[in-house]
Amino acid sequence: MSDRGLELARDKMTTAGVAPAAIDTFSRFYRLLESGATGLVREADVEPLPQLPRAHDLDLDDAAASAALAQTAIIKLNGGLGTSMGMDRAKSLLPVRTDDQGRDLTFLDVIVGQVRAARAATGARLPLVLMNSFRTQTDTLALLSRYDDLAVEGLPLDFLQNREPKLLADTLEPAEWPADPDLEWCPPGHGDLYPALHASGVVRALLDAGFRYASVSNSDNLGAAPDARIAAWFAASGAPYAAEMCLKTPADVKGGQLVVRKSDGRIIQRETAQTHPDDLEVSLDPERHRYFHTNNLWFDLEALAAELDRTGGVLELPLIRNEKTVDPADGSSPKVVQIESAMGAAVAVFEGAQAIEVGRERFLPVKTTNDLLVLRSDVYELTDDHHLVARVPAPLVKLSGVYKTIAQFDERFRSGAPSLRRATSLTVDGDWTFGQGVVVEGDAVLSDAGTARTVPDGATVTGAGVVDAGGAQS
Numbered sequence: 001m002s003d004r005g006l007e008l009a010r011d012k013m014t015t016a017g018v019a020p021a022a023i024d025t026f027s028r029f030y031r032l033l034e035s036g037a038t039g040l041v042r043e044a045d046v047e048p049l050p051q052l053p054r055a056h057d058l059d060l061d062d063a064a065a066s067a068a069l070a071q072t073a074i075i076k077l078n079g080g081l082g083t084s085m086g087m088d089r090a091k092s093l094l095p096v097r098t099d100d101q102g103r104d105l106t107f108l109d110v111i112v113g114q115v116r117a118a119r120a121a122t123g124a125r126l127p128l129v130l131m132n133s134f135r136t137q138t139d140t141l142a143l144l145s146r147y148d149d150l151a152v153e154g155l156p157l158d159f160l161q162n163r164e165p166k167l168l169a170d171t172l173e174p175a176e177w178p179a180d181p182d183l184e185w186c187p188p189g190h191g192d193l194y195p196a197l198h199a200s201g202v203v204r205a206l207l208d209a210g211f212r213y214a215s216v217s218n219s220d221n222l223g224a225a226p227d228a229r230i231a232a233w234f235a236a237s238g239a240p241y242a243a244e245m246c247l248k249t250p251a252d253v254k255g256g257q258l259v260v261r262k263s264d265g266r267i268i269q270r271e272t273a274q275t276h277p278d279d280l281e282v283s284l285d286p287e288r289h290r291y292f293h294t295n296n297l298w299f300d301l302e303a304l305a306a307e308l309d310r311t312g313g314v315l316e317l318p319l320i321r322n323e324k325t326v327d328p329a330d331g332s333s334p335k336v337v338q339i340e341s342a343m344g345a346a347v348a349v350f351e352g353a354q355a356i357e358v359g360r361e362r363f364l365p366v367k368t369t370n371d372l373l374v375l376r377s378d379v380y381e382l383t384d385d386h387h388l389v390a391r392v393p394a395p396l397v398k399l400s401g402v403y404k405t406i407a408q409f410d411e412r413f414r415s416g417a418p419s420l421r422r423a424t425s426l427t428v429d430g431d432w433t434f435g436q437g438v439v440v441e442g443d444a445v446l447s448d449a450g451t452a453r454t455v456p457d458g459a460t461v462t463g464a465g466v467v468d469a470g471g472a473q474s
Contacts, residue, residue, distance in 0.1 A: 005172040006030050009165050012174050016185075019199035021313030022162035022192065029339045032319045034172060039319040041270040043279040046259035048289050049267070052245060052357040058233050065228035068235040070124040071212040073301075074115060074226055077190050077343075078108075078140060078219040079133030079161040083328055085369060086405025090136035092219040093143060094406065096366070096375055097382050105382075107366075108140065110222050112147050113386030118226040121385070126226060127152035127211070130219070131196060133161045133187055154209050159200035164188050166326055166336040175326045175336050183327050190218075190295070191317050191341025198313025203305045214304070216343070217296040222375070222388050223364035224296045231298075233356065240303030241350040244296035244358045248286040256293035256344055257283065258355055267353060269293065269345045273320050291355075293344055294363045303350060315349050317341040364388055369409040370397040377417040395423040395440075400448070402431045418461070426461070435459065 006027060013023045032039075082091030092111075095104035105113075115128045128150060132140055137158060144150060144157055151157055163185045165174035177183045193216065197203050206214065213234060217224035224244075234242050243258060256271040275283050282288060307315065320340040327333040347353045364380075366372050374380075374397055380388045397420075403409045411433070418438035420426065426440050430448030435457035444461040446453075460467045 005034075005167065005174070009167070009174050012165050013163075016163070018162050018164070019195060019313075021195035021198045022164070022188070024312065025192075025195045025314045025341075026164050026188065026339060028314060028316075029319050029341065030167075030172070033167075033321060033337065033339060037319050038321055039274045040276050041259065041268065041274050041318075042276055043282055045262055046268070046270070047262060049245070049258045049260060049291055049355065052291065052355050053233075055230055055233070055244075055356055055358045055362075058229055060229055060232045060236075064236070065232040066122045066124070068213065068231035069118065069122050069126065069226065069228040071210070071235070072124070072226070072231045073127045073129060073155075073206050073211045073214045075193075075214050075216045076111060076128065076130050076219040077161075077193065077216070078130040078158075079136055079187050079190075080218075080220065081133075081135055082406070084367070084404075085372075085409075086407060090132075090140050090219075091366070092136075093139055094366075094372075096222070096372070097380075097388075099382070106143065107219055107222060108143050110382070110386050110388070111219060112144070112150060114222075114225040116147075116149070117385035118228075122228060124226075124228075125152050127155045127206070127209075129156060129202060129206075130158040131161050131193060132158045134163060135182075152209070155205055156200075156202065159196060159202050161187055161196050162192050162199070164339060166324075166338055169323065169335040169337050172337070175334060177326050177333070180327070186338045187340075189320060189322075189340030190343040191315075191345060193343045194308060194315045194317075194346065195313040197304070198308040203301055203308060207301050207305060212301055214299045214301055215296070216299065217294075218365065220367070221295070221363060221365040223360075223362045224294070225385075225387055227362075230356070230358070234298045234300075237354055239298075239350075239352050239354040240300045240307075241347060241353040242298040243344060243347060243353070243355045244294045244298075244362055245291040245355050246294055246358060246360055246363050247290055248284075248292050249360075252284075252286075252292050256295070256342060257289050257291060258293060258344075258347060259289070261348075266348050267355070268318075268348045269342055271320060271342050271345075273322060273340075274318065291357065294358065295344060296358070296362060297344065307349065315346055317345040317349070361387075361390065369403050369406070370399050372409065373397055373399070373413070373417050374420060377420040379420050392421050393424075395420050396425045398425075398427045400429050400431070403428070415457075418455075 092107040322338040325333040415436035423440040428446045431452040437458045440461045
């Protein structure tokens with residue numbers, strides 16, 4: 001059964017023009033999958049990460065910081081479609097802020113602004129290179145064409161993430177879905193960075209152009225702006241690889257973490273999908289596991305090139321088995337397995353890999369409309385260098401299911417986000433449409449009234465509900 005499934009999958013990928021390194025990576029994971037591997041990392045087999053150096057404590061001179069940034073390239077993972085928010089194109093094309101002229105700025109516009117500002121401040125060439133997917137490339141490059149000063153001579157603006165077939169859960173053969181053949185394919189997770197880099201030749205091109213380091217992060221994390229001080233720390237460390245980690249807060253119930261494997265003392269990554277249900281509670285305990293992974297990574301490009309050449313781009317990363325339906329929007333469609341891997345798992349591949357504790361300002365991802373509401377609100381200020389700076393601690397926002405998709409969300413916030421600067425939390429049950437100039441205070445709650453309701457213009461939302469502009473409560 002499995003031999004046939006792998007043969008069919010390899011043929012499908014070859015016909016579609018998938019890179020040989022990606023096909024070989026898929027084949028390795030397929031054999032792990034058929035052997036029953038789950039990729040689970042049990043709590044009994046690991047220890048927590050020890051105390052890390054703190055980026056806020058770094059004592060580095062400006063010259064060293066500028067010199068390190070001058071040798072750094074910025075790589076952004078830009079293959080995500082935002083399907084969990086009902087999107088069918090690159091999530092990074094979603095408007096996230098407005099500028100002083102009232103123009104919408106997408107994630108990509110803000111990222112470009114950060115890169116251009118860092119170039120102006122330091123004189124670094126600072127190339128920006130995106131890892132796109134076959135679903136995000138065209139729209140992304142169309143947006144970037146607005147910026148005629150962005151490209152660095154001799155270097156591409158992007159390279160393509162690979163794709164792989166979804167596998168039927170019962171046979172491990174490639175799924176077929178004639179209603180929408182695109183849904184027969186899935187991205188291999190951000191661990192695909194390595195075979196994609198190998199196939200594209202981007203690492204060698206960066207080295208040939210005089211760059212030594214790369215800062216890699218997700219395009220939906222606008223906190224991961226170019227940082228000369230972290231670049232200098234990484235350059236001075238001599239490490240081949242480093243990960244940025246944050247201290248956990250009550251909002252951090254998902255995401256990867258680094259742990260120490262008891263058997264050999266090696267630092268490894270454990271994703272949520274690799275955590276056994278019995279271990280989930282302790283894995284989230286901030287007293288035991290203090291840090292979570294931001295997915296911001298640093299690479300010594302010479303060490304990365306050597307490892308990619310040695311392995312042909314097939315790094316020995318652990319398997320992540322992800323079970324879904326072939327059509328994510330149709331729970332009755334056939335069950336499939338998606339083979340995935342995490343790029344952060346390469347921490348176990350590179351001898352001497354390190355980690356550093358960074359501030360929360362380095363981690364501002366948007367995974368849900370809850371996150372988007374906070375980022376669009378007055379909690380954050382967009383500075384002249386396109387950094388998003390929190391002026392007060394960000395409140396914890398929980399919106400009901402009617403706000404899940406972008407279309408549903410935007411319909412209920414037609415006048416923009418409410419003021420959240422005086423809020424510690426906002427919980428919205430039921431269906432509420434927000435008027436203009438709404439202010440949220442304290443631990444605010446909007447209860448499910450059973451029918452659609454409106455928060456009037458100028459009203460205040462508190463723990464007791466809505467107080468309209470005239471002081472009346474509803």
